[in-house]
Amino acid sequence: MSEFPQGAPADDPQARSLTAELTTDHREIDGLFLEARTALEDGRPEEAHRALDRIWMRLAVHIRAEHKVVFPALAKDRPDLQATLQALHEDHDFFMATLAAAVQGLRGPSPDPASARAAMEAVQQRLAAHNALEEDQVYPEADRLPGAEGARITRDAARELAFLPRRHGP
Numbered sequence: 001m002s003e004f005p006q007g008a009p010a011d012d013p014q015a016r017s018l019t020a021e022l023t024t025d026h027r028e029i030d031g032l033f034l035e036a037r038t039a040l041e042d043g044r045p046e047e048a049h050r051a052l053d054r055i056w057m058r059l060a061v062h063i064r065a066e067h068k069v070v071f072p073a074l075a076k077d078r079p080d081l082q083a084t085l086q087a088l089h090e091d092h093d094f095f096m097a098t099l100a101a102a103v104q105g106l107r108g109p110s111p112d113p114a115s116a117r118a119a120m121e122a123v124q125q126r127l128a129a130h131n132a133l134e135e136d137q138v139y140p141e142a143d144r145l146p147g148a149e150g151a152r153i154t155r156d157a158a159r160e161l162a163f164l165p166r167r168h169g170p
């Protein structure tokens with residue numbers, strides 16, 4: 001795990017870096033996985049369903065912030081990161097599709113906890129590598145963009161993360 005880059009935007013000493021904002025979001029989503037996993041292992045499929053649904057929504061919001069704010073800014077200023085951003089994009093598609101299937105599998109009168117557990121493990125494994133790559137090599141690059149661009153990205157990404165439906169809030 002990377003250290004957070006030093007140097008918050010000069011005009012606001014309280015502001016956090018993009019790396020700090022999005023890494024915190026990663027950790028919060030990790031916590032939801034633990035909740036879902038515990039509910040599954042304890043034989044509470046309805047609770048597991050709720051937790052997985054929440055993970056899906058939190059990840060959707062997180063990914064939207066990356067697609068709408070972070071990746072376009074990097075693609076513009078750092079064409080050398082194009083292949084990395086493309087790979088991250090493909091991971092996102094996998095996470096959302098696999099989690100949607102798991103949520104669906106836990107719904108209704110005959111839930112399928114075994115499939116949900118397998119799906120969740122596959123997502124968690126790929127997500128760990130994905131998050132490490134973002135935290136070590138992608139977010140810090142966004143924080144280092146010249147001028148006020150890093151501060152703008154951080155502000156816009158934080159605003160995107162705040163757009164959570166109330167039932168999925170932190």
Ligand SMILES: [Fe+2]
Nearest residue numbers: 063066088134
């Ligand atoms: Fe991502």
Ligand SMILES: [Fe+2]
Nearest residue numbers: 022062066134
């Ligand atoms: Fe991320």
